[in-house]
Amino acid sequence: MTLSTREIRKRAFVKPSEDPLWLKALLGAVAIGFIAILLLLPLVLVFKEAFAQGLEGFWRAVADDDTLASVWLSLTAAAIAVPLNTLFGIAAAWCVAKFDFPGKAFLVTLIDLPFSVSPVVSGLVYVLVFGMQGWLGKSLADHDIRILFALPGIVLATIFVTFPFVARELIPLMQDQGRDEEEAAATLGASGLGTFLRVTLPNIKWGLLYSVLLCNARALGEFGAVAVVSGHIRGVTNTMPLHVELLYNNYDYVGAFAVSALLAMLAVLTLALKSLLEWRYADELAAIHRRH
Amino acid sequence: MLNVDSVSKKFGRFPALNGASFVAPQGGFISLLGPSGSGKTTLLRILGGLEFADSGHVRFADLNWLDMPARTRNAGFVFQQYALFRHMTVAQNIAFGLKVRPRASRPSASEIQRRVKDLLDLVQLPGLEKRYPSQLSGGQRQRVALARALAIEPRMLLLDEPFGALDAKVRKELRADLRRIHDHAGVTTVFVTHDQEEAFAVADLVAVMKEGRIEQYGAPADVKRNPKTPFVSEFLSV
Numbered sequence: 001m002t003l004s005t006r007e008i009r010k011r012a013f014v015k016p017s018e019d020p021l022w023l024k025a026l027l028g029a030v031a032i033g034f035i036a037i038l039l040l041l042p043l044v045l046v047f048k049e050a051f052a053q054g055l056e057g058f059w060r061a062v063a064d065d066d067t068l069a070s071v072w073l074s075l076t077a078a079a080i081a082v083p084l085n086t087l088f089g090i091a092a093a094w095c096v097a098k099f100d101f102p103g104k105a106f107l108v109t110l111i112d113l114p115f116s117v118s119p120v121v122s123g124l125v126y127v128l129v130f131g132m133q134g135w136l137g138k139s140l141a142d143h144d145i146r147i148l149f150a151l152p153g154i155v156l157a158t159i160f161v162t163f164p165f166v167a168r169e170l171i172p173l174m175q176d177q178g179r180d181e182e183e184a185a186a187t188l189g190a191s192g193l194g195t196f197l198r199v200t201l202p203n204i205k206w207g208l209l210y211s212v213l214l215c216n217a218r219a220l221g222e223f224g225a226v227a228v229v230s231g232h233i234r235g236v237t238n239t240m241p242l243h244v245e246l247l248y249n250n251y252d253y254v255g256a257f258a259v260s261a262l263l264a265m266l267a268v269l270t271l272a273l274k275s276l277l278e279w280r281y282a283d284e285l286a287a288i289h290r291r292h
Numbered sequence: 293m294l295n296v297d298s299v300s301k302k303f304g305r306f307p308a309l310n311g312a313s314f315v316a317p318q319g320g321f322i323s324l325l326g327p328s329g330s331g332k333t334t335l336l337r338i339l340g341g342l343e344f345a346d347s348g349h350v351r352f353a354d355l356n357w358l359d360m361p362a363r364t365r366n367a368g369f370v371f372q373q374y375a376l377f378r379h380m381t382v383a384q385n386i387a388f389g390l391k392v393r394p395r396a397s398r399p400s401a402s403e404i405q406r407r408v409k410d411l412l413d414l415v416q417l418p419g420l421e422k423r424y425p426s427q428l429s430g431g432q433r434q435r436v437a438l439a440r441a442l443a444i445e446p447r448m449l450l451l452d453e454p455f456g457a458l459d460a461k462v463r464k465e466l467r468a469d470l471r472r473i474h475d476h477a478g479v480t481t482v483f484v485t486h487d488q489e490e491a492f493a494v495a496d497l498v499a500v501m502k503e504g505r506i507e508q509y510g511a512p513a514d515v516k517r518n519p520k521t522p523f524v525s526e527f528l529s530v
Binding site: 180181183184185186187188189190191194198199202203 | 340341342361362363364365366367368369371373374375376377378379388389392393437440441443444450
């Protein structure tokens with residue numbers, strides 16, 4: 001086969017890592033189509049259904065007392081569960097990444113447990129522990145402490161399900177960053193807390209922020225585990241996702257999709273917040289992530 | 293005086309240090325020289341308070357050195373991989389050891405700024421205060437790390453293969469600078485390396501290590517002229 005000089009030159013200038021245009025276009029179209037059908041379309045439909053009876057219908061559904069109670073309950077549960085899991089996640093990641101001790105691999109497996117167990121099962125476990133027929137049920141009832149079918153149970157279930165988010169994000173990050181900087185800080189006279197606040201925290205803050213946002217999104221959206229422990233008391237122990245189910249099963253489609261739209265908006269808000277912070281602190285991010 | 297007396301350390305069942313001892317004068321420049329796995333870095337980290345000895349004693353400047361936690365030893369440590377605080381500028385890195393001091397002994401902001409400037413002049417990086425570590429070359433980073441360790445006016449300066457990641461030309465420059473800075477500050481310096489040329493060129497005293505022990509210890513010229521064991525003569529002939 002003979003090639004003209006022009007052809008040879010043209011071929012020589014194709015980078016080995018570069019694919020032909022048609023392949024790039026095809027892969028791009030597949031990816032975009034996939035995202036559009038599976039992610040964007042449902043989101044659009046949620047909002048379309050929510051506003052099926054216009055803005056007024058949406059407002060009527062949202063301003064309903066039971067709906068507002070469910071929003072309040074979801075926000076309260078997340079406001080307790082997320083900070084607790086943030087603290088736990090930082091402590092666990094610090095412990096796993098910066099120290100060696102026997103049983104470390106087992107601890108990491110335990111942290112992962114909530115991801116591998118079905119949320120319904122974890123909810124049932126709480127019923128077994130705190131329920132009237134459970135281990136602690138009798139003594140709790142004697143002291144008039146309500147865990148199941150009340151806020152404490154919902155918070156516990158939410159904590160269990162969102163347990164791994166922060167730790168899982170931070171452990172590889174902190175392992176990757178190593179102990180050098182902490183050791184350097186110690187030789188320079190910094191205390192343990194000082195080292196954490198001045199050296200460790202600034203290095204993990206982006207991963208931390210990201211994982212807290214994810215943890216929050218999951219806490220607000222949790223269905224399975226909470227469904228088991230909540231008792232579905234309308235206006236009292238129904239979180240937003242549970243309330244969506246209840247409205248939907250009662251053929252109140254506008255109401256169900258209006259609450260869904262609220263949930264979706266919270267999720268979009270979370271992502272927007274993350275993007276905003278990334279954009280605002282782009283320089284600093286680049287400085288941290290650039291390899292030494 | 294620095295008196296290291298039969299220091300031992302095991303990692304699990306692997307003995308990293310096996311009764312290492314040496315004595316060095318205050319303000320001396322000691323090289324710990326040996327192949328990898330000879331325990332030189334472990335000994336250095338024990339001196340810095342980053343590892344704990346299983347047994348043995350170290351006395352330094354009339355202090356029970358090993359009983360003190362790393363943060364109170366005031367021993368500047370320079371790491372092979374620099375270990376600069378990546379989210380801080382050069383100036384913030386150097387000022388770190390001064391800023392974390394308790395309020396009573398902390399210099400004023402203007403004093404810290406002046407010290408940072410002096411130290412940058414000393415390590416020959418004037419004007420780089422505002423750069424981040426990621427914007428510096430390897431040699432520049434190690435100079436910053438040295439300035440950071442010197443900022444605390446250390447009682448002891450510990451360097452763990454500080455030039456290991458750098459190319460030959462930069463190594464030679466930094467080596468000469470390190471010696472000049474040592475002579476200027478008069479701080480007792482322990483320098484770990486596996487490069488014998490480097491050890492002999494820079495130190496007053498060389499400790500050749502093998503399997504967690506000090507095989508031979510003395511002035512560079514003596515060690516070179518009279519290797520005491522086959523291991524030392526073989527190690528030096530490579």
